[in-house]
Amino acid sequence: MDQIADYVIVGTGSAGAVLAHRLSADPAVSVVALEAGPADADRFVRIPAAFAKLFRSPLDWDYLTEAQPQVGDRRFYWPRGKMLGGSSSMNAMMWVRGFAADYDEWAAHAGDAWSFAAVAKLFDRIEGGALHIEAQRSPRRSTTQWLTAVQQAGYPVELPNRDTPGGFAQTAVCQRRGARWSSADGYLRPALQRDNLTVLTGAAATRVLVDDGRAVGVEIDQRGRRRVVRARREVILSAGAVNTPKLLLLSGIGDRDHLDDHGVPVVRHTPEVGRNLQDHLVVPLGFEVAGDSLFDAERPRQLAAYLLRRRGMLTSNIGEAYGFIRSRPDLELPDLELIFAPAPFFDEGLGTPTAHAVVFGPILVKPHSRGRVGLRSADPLAKPVIDPRYLSDPEGRDRAAMMAGLQACARIAETAAMKRLITGIARPRDTDTLDDAALQRALQECSHTLYHPVGTCRMGTDEHSVVDPELRVRGIEGLRVADASVMPTIIRGHTHAPSVVIGERAAELIRS
Incomplete structure (x- = not known):
């Protein structure tokens, strides 16, 4: 009826x-x-x-x-x-x-x-x-280290959700x-x-x-x-x-x-x-770390912390910090976001992690490509046909912006704060340096959606x-x-x- x-x-x-x-x-x-x-x-x-x-x-x-x-x-x-x-x-x-x-x-x-x-x-x-928009209850120490690293790389740190963001922040969350x-x-x-x-x-x-x-x-x-x-x-x-x-x-x-x-x-x-x-494309670079990543989130101690006190790793939203930068100095406003996750979030989130790692990388927030x-x-x-046509703008502006973002991330990885944290490179695979060839390979092999169509x-x-x-x-x-x-x-x-x-x-x- x-x-x-x-x-x-x-x-x-x-x-x-x-x-x-x-x-x-x-x-x-x-x-x-x-x-x-x-x-x-x-x-x-x-x-x-x-x-x-x-x-x-x-x-x-x-x-x-x-x-x-x-x-x-x-x-x-x-x-x-x-x-x-x-x-x-x-x-x-x-x-x-x-x-x-x-x-x-x-x-x-x-x-x-x-x-x-x-x-x-x-x-x-x-x-x-x-x-309910709240600050995170149990952010990882590595998130704090990353925010220190971006300052060492020359970027400011500020509170989230300013009308015109000009730097980096710990993420406010819907929790x-x-x-x-x-x-x-x-x-x-x-x-x-x-x-x-x-x-x-x-x-x-x-x-x-x-x-x-x-x-x-x-x-x-x-x-x-x-x-x-x-x-x-x-x-x-x-x-x-x-x-x-x-x-x-x-x-x-x-x-x-x-x-x-x-x-x-x-x-x-x-x-x-x-x-x-339109969609946001992200390229997460992966870095091996000794510990304190969300690889341990399912351990009994963390489960108990969550169930009893709503604290610990399981309260993490994964993307614990972010910030906005310009791919070129002549731009009036940023066209890139850099995001940090204290987790081995690889392979579009579908992979099964095998060791501690963190990821950070650029997001193209104002793409010229249309799908x-x-x-x-x-x-x-x-199911429908979905064709975002990533990086397809004829002038190549989107690709150039992403490469600039990846290079910025490589510089952040070289700061003193990150060198104290990182023990190796996990993504892209089979490399020990983030030169332009490795970053180009990361763009080809590691990029995925940030889920914003x-x-x-x-x-x-x-x-x-x-x-x-x-x-x-x-x-x-x-x-x-x-x-x-x-x-x-x-x-x-x-x-x-x-x-x-x-x-x-x-x-x-x-x-x-």
């Missing part, structure tokens, strides 16, 4: 959970939130240092990109949360807002309501309300007393007691139903059964930068030629659906944008998008924070 509500939300991640909470706060409306995965009940969800144990589990969409010619023709593993809380239930919990200039760049595309002056008020609401605090914890769970909110798990959205130019509901596959959840007012897609464009394409909203290729009837020719894909998300087939349960349903004031500044899908009444896919440009930061902001702004727009 069909179900009906005023609002139907697809996805319960960083933005979708916010919408479920804010919209259901009005007792006069009814809300159904659809989650393709199960509840976030797995024990590894709560334990911060254990997030990689969720990779390639039933709680992960477990995506692979197309082969990437610029980085050794490798296919990159893209984990995406498939549970209540979405990726906020399996990310590294880093609360990194980005630069004020990043949001002002959004405003240049989509109007002043997206400027930093406007969203700063939302950040204040979020950080003082539903989400409460040493345990993960996701959007499901902060927004969704408190709203579940409301009679006007229904959350359906195991409910994979397969198509938005459009009748005479208006979205009227969502077709779902729930444990092998097809059914429809109808919307009196609006359908809101918050399925993320991969699954939201995929769902629009399955619904006939996208490039006409691409839809024809897969036999999907065209509802609206919107060529940019799935285009403008796409598309359909592989008209089967709604088939955005931009595939970009917002804008121009008619070619997928959604308008109020996040309404152009040409379709009663349909909005509210997630990382609407970002016109990627931020110099981590995408959980701006995605929560998008959820808050979307709720304001819908309620108004």
